[in-house]
Amino acid sequence: MIVLETKELTKQFGGLTAVNAVSMHINEGDIVGLIGPNGAGKTTLVNAMAGLNPPTSGQVFIFGENTTGKTPEKMCRRGLSRTFQIPVPFPKMTVLENVMTATIFGNRPGTIRDPAAHSRQMLEFVDFPIAEDTISEQLNTVQLKRLDLARALASGPKLLFLDELASGLSEGELKDMITLIFKIRDQGITILMIEHIMQLIMNLCNRLVCIQFGTKIAEGTTEEVANDPAVTKAYLGDAALDCAPDAQQPA
Numbered sequence: 001m002i003v004l005e006t007k008e009l010t011k012q013f014g015g016l017t018a019v020n021a022v023s024m025h026i027n028e029g030d031i032v033g034l035i036g037p038n039g040a041g042k043t044t045l046v047n048a049m050a051g052l053n054p055p056t057s058g059q060v061f062i063f064g065e066n067t068t069g070k071t072p073e074k075m076c077r078r079g080l081s082r083t084f085q086i087p088v089p090f091p092k093m094t095v096l097e098n099v100m101t102a103t104i105f106g107n108r109p110g111t112i113r114d115p116a117a118h119s120r121q122m123l124e125f126v127d128f129p130i131a132e133d134t135i136s137e138q139l140n141t142v143q144l145k146r147l148d149l150a151r152a153l154a155s156g157p158k159l160l161f162l163d164e165l166a167s168g169l170s171e172g173e174l175k176d177m178i179t180l181i182f183k184i185r186d187q188g189i190t191i192l193m194i195e196h197i198m199q200l201i202m203n204l205c206n207r208l209v210c211i212q213f214g215t216k217i218a219e220g221t222t223e224e225v226a227n228d229p230a231v232t233k234a235y236l237g238d239a240a241l242d243c244a245p246d247a248q249q250p251a
């Protein structure tokens with residue numbers, strides 16, 4: 001089953017086309033990696049899908065419904081949640097209060113009997129490493145990312161977007177993050193992750209979409225896309241292809 005589909009999705013900022021007619025899809029149970037060089041338009045594409053920044057043209061279908069231009073609140077009620085490249089919790093609230101806010105406003109009224117208990121479950125699920133009564137402005141990057149993930153899970157999503165969740169993590173923390181992302185997928189949550197770290201992409205993703213200058217240049221299985229010369233070239237420039245074994249001709 002296709003849980004998300006975009007048709008010719010385009011986002012312009014003034015004269016800049018940040019996302020250019022991208023058509024892609026995500027199947028139920030997928031962990032799709034959205035890859036591409038810095039400034040390629042990955043965050044803008046995700047924002048256009050998630051309703052944060054409505055597209056200039058094109059369409060988004062989530063669970064078969066045309067959700068183009070719907071607000072993030074409406075998307076959330078339909079089962080879409082996301083984390084942010086730079087998480088911004090309510091700084092003066094505690095960790096628990098931040099997750100409770102998402103629990104209370106991200107679910108239909110009355111569905112969660114005990115918001116504090118539900119929020120604690122989310123913090124436990126993401127292995128939140130420090131006390132729940134810590135004031136959020138005191139958190140470091142790694143803790144902020146875990147809090148943002150707990151917050152995103154609090155509304156019970158069926159589809160989750162992760163924007164560079166693993167950036168800034170150490171080797172050991174990356175391994176824990178891989179385990180955690182599989183644990184999320186095993187809850188029946190389909191995942192689209194913007195990611196740069198090859199270790200994560202190759203371990204976690206069953207499909208990849210690569211964009212460059214706002215345009216999709218490859219989509220397919222992880223192996224297909226990772227071995228696509230256009231993708232290598234997008235990351236490393238022409239030099240990468242000059243170094244490829246089949247490009248080395250005798251002088």
Ligand SMILES: Nc1ncnc2c1ncn2[C@@H]1O[C@H](COP(=O)(O)OP(=O)(O)O)[C@@H](O)[C@H]1O
Pocket residue numbers: 013016018036037038039040041042043044045
């Ligand atoms: N709100 C905005 N206003 C104007 N330009 C933007 C805005 N957001 C992103 N851009 C531009 O769109 C392009 C894509 O940015 P972004 O989606 O953040 O890339 P990525 O996430 O792939 O690094 C960049 O050129 C960026 O400067």
Ligand SMILES: [Mg+2]
Pocket residue numbers: 042043044085
């Ligand atoms: Mg980005």
